[in-house]
Amino acid sequence: MNKNKRVLEVKNISKRFGGVKALEQIDLYLDKGETLGLVGENGAGKSTLIKILAGAIKPDSGDIYLDGNKVEINDPRAAMNHGIGVIYQEFNLVPPLSVAKNLFLGNPPVNKLFRTINENKLNKDAHNLLISLGVDINPRALVRDISVAQKQIVEICKALTFSLKIIILDEPTSALTGNEIEQLFKLLNELKKMGISIIFVSHRLEEVIRIADRINVLRNGRMVSNKKREETNLDNVIQDMIGRGLEELYPKTKVTIGNTVLDVKGFGDGKVFESVSFYLKEGEIIGIAGLVGAGRTELLKSLFGARMKTNGQVLINSREVKINNTIDSIRAGIVYIPEDRKTEGLIPVFVVSNNIILANLKKVSWFAVLRSKKIKDLVLSWVENLKIATYNPMVQKVTELSGGNQQKVVIAKWLATGARILLMDEPTRGIDIGTKAEIHSLIGNFLKEGNCVILVSSDVDELISVSDRIYVMRSGRFRACFERNEITKEKLMSCMLGTSQKGEMNLI
Amino acid sequence: MYVRHKPKGGDELNMIAKESNGAIVQENKSKIILRRIAGYFLSSPLVLVIILLGLILTFTTRSFMTGTNLLNVLRQVSFNMILATGQTFVLISGGVDLSVGTGLALVGCISALVMLKYGIAWGILAGLATGLTLGLVNGFLVYKMKLPPFIVTLGTMTIAGGLSLYTTGGAIIFGLPEKFRYLGQGYIGFIPVPVVFSLVILAFGIFLLHKTNFGLKVYAIGGNFEAARLSGINTSRVQFYVYLLSGLCAAVAGILLTSRVASAQPAYGKGYELLSVAAVLIGGTSLFGGEGKIWLTAVGAILLGVLSNGLNLLGVEFFWHDVVIGSVIILAVTFEQMRKNRKII
Numbered sequence: 001m002n003k004n005k006r007v008l009e010v011k012n013i014s015k016r017f018g019g020v021k022a023l024e025q026i027d028l029y030l031d032k033g034e035t036l037g038l039v040g041e042n043g044a045g046k047s048t049l050i051k052i053l054a055g056a057i058k059p060d061s062g063d064i065y066l067d068g069n070k071v072e073i074n075d076p077r078a079a080m081n082h083g084i085g086v087i088y089q090e091f092n093l094v095p096p097l098s099v100a101k102n103l104f105l106g107n108p109p110v111n112k113l114f115r116t117i118n119e120n121k122l123n124k125d126a127h128n129l130l131i132s133l134g135v136d137i138n139p140r141a142l143v144r145d146i147s148v149a150q151k152q153i154v155e156i157c158k159a160l161t162f163s164l165k166i167i168i169l170d171e172p173t174s175a176l177t178g179n180e181i182e183q184l185f186k187l188l189n190e191l192k193k194m195g196i197s198i199i200f201v202s203h204r205l206e207e208v209i210r211i212a213d214r215i216n217v218l219r220n221g222r223m224v225s226n227k228k229r230e231e232t233n234l235d236n237v238i239q240d241m242i243g244r245g246l247e248e249l250y251p252k253t254k255v256t257i258g259n260t261v262l263d264v265k266g267f268g269d270g271k272v273f274e275s276v277s278f279y280l281k282e283g284e285i286i287g288i289a290g291l292v293g294a295g296r297t298e299l300l301k302s303l304f305g306a307r308m309k310t311n312g313q314v315l316i317n318s319r320e321v322k323i324n325n326t327i328d329s330i331r332a333g334i335v336y337i338p339e340d341r342k343t344e345g346l347i348p349v350f351v352v353s354n355n356i357i358l359a360n361l362k363k364v365s366w367f368a369v370l371r372s373k374k375i376k377d378l379v380l381s382w383v384e385n386l387k388i389a390t391y392n393p394m395v396q397k398v399t400e401l402s403g404g405n406q407q408k409v410v411i412a413k414w415l416a417t418g419a420r421i422l423l424m425d426e427p428t429r430g431i432d433i434g435t436k437a438e439i440h441s442l443i444g445n446f447l448k449e450g451n452c453v454i455l456v457s458s459d460v461d462e463l464i465s466v467s468d469r470i471y472v473m474r475s476g477r478f479r480a481c482f483e484r485n486e487i488t489k490e491k492l493m494s495c496m497l498g499t500s501q502k503g504e505m506n507l508i
Numbered sequence: 509m510y511v512r513h514k515p516k517g518g519d520e521l522n523m524i525a526k527e528s529n530g531a532i533v534q535e536n537k538s539k540i541i542l543r544r545i546a547g548y549f550l551s552s553p554l555v556l557v558i559i560l561l562g563l564i565l566t567f568t569t570r571s572f573m574t575g576t577n578l579l580n581v582l583r584q585v586s587f588n589m590i591l592a593t594g595q596t597f598v599l600i601s602g603g604v605d606l607s608v609g610t611g612l613a614l615v616g617c618i619s620a621l622v623m624l625k626y627g628i629a630w631g632i633l634a635g636l637a638t639g640l641t642l643g644l645v646n647g648f649l650v651y652k653m654k655l656p657p658f659i660v661t662l663g664t665m666t667i668a669g670g671l672s673l674y675t676t677g678g679a680i681i682f683g684l685p686e687k688f689r690y691l692g693q694g695y696i697g698f699i700p701v702p703v704v705f706s707l708v709i710l711a712f713g714i715f716l717l718h719k720t721n722f723g724l725k726v727y728a729i730g731g732n733f734e735a736a737r738l739s740g741i742n743t744s745r746v747q748f749y750v751y752l753l754s755g756l757c758a759a760v761a762g763i764l765l766t767s768r769v770a771s772a773q774p775a776y777g778k779g780y781e782l783l784s785v786a787a788v789l790i791g792g793t794s795l796f797g798g799e800g801k802i803w804l805t806a807v808g809a810i811l812l813g814v815l816s817n818g819l820n821l822l823g824v825e826f827f828w829h830d831v832v833i834g835s836v837i838i839l840a841v842t843f844e845q846m847r848k849n850r851k852i853i
Contacts, residue, residue, distance in 0.1 A: 306738055330740040344738050347731035349798040358728055358739045361721040368721045391540070413739065 005032040007197050013062030022048040024221045035198040037212030044218040046201050054086040055079035083165035091151050095144035100126035102143050103158050133190050149180030168199040250465035253444025258282030261452050267312030272298040273476035285453040287467030289496050295476040296456045300423045304336035305329040333420040337427050345410040352393035353379040355409050360416045382412040404435025422453045554807050569821040585813030586706035587761045591784035593713040594757030596805045599788050601750045602730035602797030603657030608758040609781035610669035611642045615762030617672045620681045620772035628688050635763045643755020647748035672774040681772040692768025702764045713802045730797025790840040
């Protein structure tokens with residue numbers, strides 16, 4: 001096998017979605033048996049690039065060459081026929097069927113008579129395939145009974161039954177634990193030896209640096225660097241990804257701090273978190289740091305009345321308020337921007353305006369009858385206020401907006417209620433850098449008016465840059481509190497992890 | 509190289525094509541406006557189809573394009589139109605109400621029985637109460653017990669069917685008061701009373717769904733239940749009212765139909781639930797909730813009525829009717845699907 005044979009070459013690919021440039025003149029190449037790491041922040045254009053290679057979307061311009069020949073990849077089937085397979089984060093496996101059946105789902109070996117499935121041959125083939133790749137999974141096991149990592153591996157093996165030359169892995173390790181990642185990497189090395197080229201797309205930079213022969217960094221739809229593993233390091237890659245300093249990314253607005261607005265004492269839900277106490281002053285933004293599963297989202301949801309709480313007091317302006325449901329909390333001026341805007345923040349089938357007025361129906365109606373003029377006034381003022389990029393909020397579906405603008409719609413919905421306390425759960429996740437900064441300056445304006453914010457974020461840099469105070473949550477309790485001037489990333493991280501816990505850190 | 513099999517099954521490929529996290533598709537302005545205009549033309553073909561069907565029937569039959577026949581069609585349609593109005597709310601909210609068919613029969617039976625004993629007014633009240641109770645039970649089970657609407661209303665559908673047999677002993681109830689027949693058989697001006705009822709309910713439905721807070725909340729819970737709840741909408745209450753409304757529609761339709769046939773028949777409503785769902789789906793409402801328009805439901809109901817009337821007039825044997833109507837349902841929904849896909853891609 002000729003090691004340096006170029007199997008894939010992408011030249012000058014560009015793609016726009018409406019006014020947003022998703023990809024701009026991307027060049028990319030891949031040699032036989034090479035593993036390419038593709039990294040970039042959310043919104044940098046990684047998914048778009050993958051989708052183009054997979055034939056799920058078409059580029060506006062540019063060419064794709066396979067083995068030196070120009071090809072058009074019009075649909076996923078074409079991609080498969082060209083030997084390109086994409087393994088997405090969610091699995092395309094059939095849980096009630098066995099591993100072997102899943103592996104050969106498209107074309108199982110059959111008996112001559114009646115064309116029934118030849119179970120023996122099926123299981124033997126599957127066994128051989130798995131063994132040859134050094135994978136230890138029972139082909140007769142049902143897919144629903146095997147672990148996530150094993151599913152991932154089965155998915156990759158399945159792709160191999162289609163004589164693929166290029167395998168694209170989209171965030172393959174996001175659901176895996178340390179040991180399972182080793183298994184996956186072992187498999188990837190086997191594939192490499194077989195001459196299969198791999199594009200490894202991931203957020204976990206340390207892993208990318210470990211497995212990839214070469215690393216490409218995407219930023220805002222441009223390919224900003226292409227370096228061999230030996231020529232680069234973690235800091236380098238991060239710098240390429242962000243492209244600017246953290247202060248610029250998370251602007252902090254100067255605000256005068258006032259009286260205590262929110263005082264929470266001994267708050268608990270009896271399940272996930274307990275005895276949580278903290279306070280929040282006018283103009284303040286506090287951060288809650290913690291690992292996934294520490295109970296941060298649950299805490300916010302309970303404060304918002306969307307979840308049960310069992311004990312504790314919530315005082316607003318020194319007066320106790322009873323919050324049993326979301327209606328109570330909205331009345332009390334507490335609103336919640338959920339972690340996942342697609343499933344919890346927006347009504348995807350709705351136009352922009354209806355999404356905004358959803359929490360403000362009383363404001364735009366006259367005795368329960370909607371007034372279109374009032375709707376228009378309210379919506380247009382917020383669209384302008386937050387600079388939501390939409391050609392017409394009254395007719396454009398919210399799903400047609402970019403992620404950042406969708407998030408702004410959610411924020412507009414809540415700011416329009418006249419809320420004073422904003423609970424934000426990962427408000428800038430999956431949003432491009434420009435909009436990230438915009439959202440933070442927007443939060444700054446909100447704080448200036450004497451309001452306050454509780455920010456939950458997995459992005460430690462974000463927390464450190466904007467918070468006046470950071471509480472660290474671990475296993476359902478607040479373990480520490482850092483004032484702005486005493487926070488360092490190291491302190492925060494070690495406190496988040498706890499002394500006994502040793503997980504991998506999630507960078508950026 | 510482990511070259512085992514060439515790809516064959518299209519399904520897996522399609523599955524892989526499934527966008528990993530819902531691509532944000534944006535288009536430029538003029539394109540969207542063009543699409544929108546085309547969309548209106550493509551959504552109104554339902555009306556065009558009815559006109560076309562009407563023209564064909566005008567030339568192929570002698571009696572279709574006559575005042576009496578047209579009014580007759582409208583009267584036949586009116587019962588389904590009333591049910592379908594309620595059904596539209598239920599489907600848009602993301603549920604389904606299968607109990608309206610046998611519910612309609614139960615309303616008729618109870619209303620007739622009470623009427624024979626206590627008079628017209630009490631009979632009608634009893635009918636309305638029956639429909640409301642049905643809606644109440646459905647609503648309660650769906651919002652309080654969090655049971656899937658399909659299962660709940662499948663259950664209450666069966667129960668209502670059983671109850672109407674039980675209350676009447678399986679017999680048809682005749683001998684309803686003469687005056688009562690006005691509701692189903694009378695006219696206001698030249699328009700049959702049930703048609704007037706259906707139009708009033710339709711207008712009310714349009715107002716409620718498209719012009720009020722409540723309507724928007726119905727769309728919201730169908731579009732994304734969790735997001736609606738987190739937006740401070742009392743989702744359970746909305747769900748509850750939706751089923752109540754559907755029950756009420758079943759009650760009105762049941763009373764009118766009883767009056768129309770001047771008798772209560774325990775087996776009368778069978779199939780009406782699916783006919784109403786069919787009208788809503790032909791009208792382009794999504795089976796998964798969140799989308800739909802109520803006037804298109806009415807158009808869907810009329811299409812079904814004209815179709816069945818036309819088949820009658822053409823002398824097509826009765827058992828072919830269901831075959832034709834079934835095909836039309838599939839065609840209409842296929843068309844709707846294609847229209848939507850064109851919008852997305």
